[in-house]
Amino acid sequence: MTDKLNDADRDMMIAPLIENGWRMSSDRDAIEKTFTFDNFVEAFGFMSKAAIWAEKMGHHPEWSNVYKTVEVTLTTHDVDGLSELDAKLAAKMDDLA
């Protein structure tokens, strides 16, 4: 679960996320996405739902919020890069947004 993703894993798990608006971070093995909502309440509502799921999964995002925009970065510090946990949390966030 928390092994660093190999190339085959990346084709299977990360490629679909990239097609769905995620991008590879430029400076480390991580994925990023910018979520934009109608207003602050919608943006923070998304964060609240995602926060509960993150805590349930035991895997937490690095994220920032400016009014209606939420910037998310996912990586797994224990493996110094992307793991299956990042792919699962990314997919969950896409569901919630």
Next chain:
Amino acid sequence: MTDKLNDADRDMMIAPLIENGWRMSSDRDAIEKTFTFDNFVEAFGFMSKAAIWAEKMGHHPEWSNVYKTVEVTLTTHDVDGLSELDAKLAAKMDDLA
């Protein structure tokens, strides 16, 4: 309420915040503070309370969260700098933390 703070205002409203752990941003007329909690639930709990107050005040923070740490920047875009709204939101966040 949303005028840019003058020097007298800053002595009265911003100076006490600086003594309480806020700092001036290096690159613009804004204040910043790093809040650290015991864990993610406590950190996001703080954000949830602050989010509701921010929405009530009609004034929103720029903030980021990594696990148990919350970094907050406050400024007022309408005045291109600090206003009384920032001082009030900062004091409220200190109360909530």
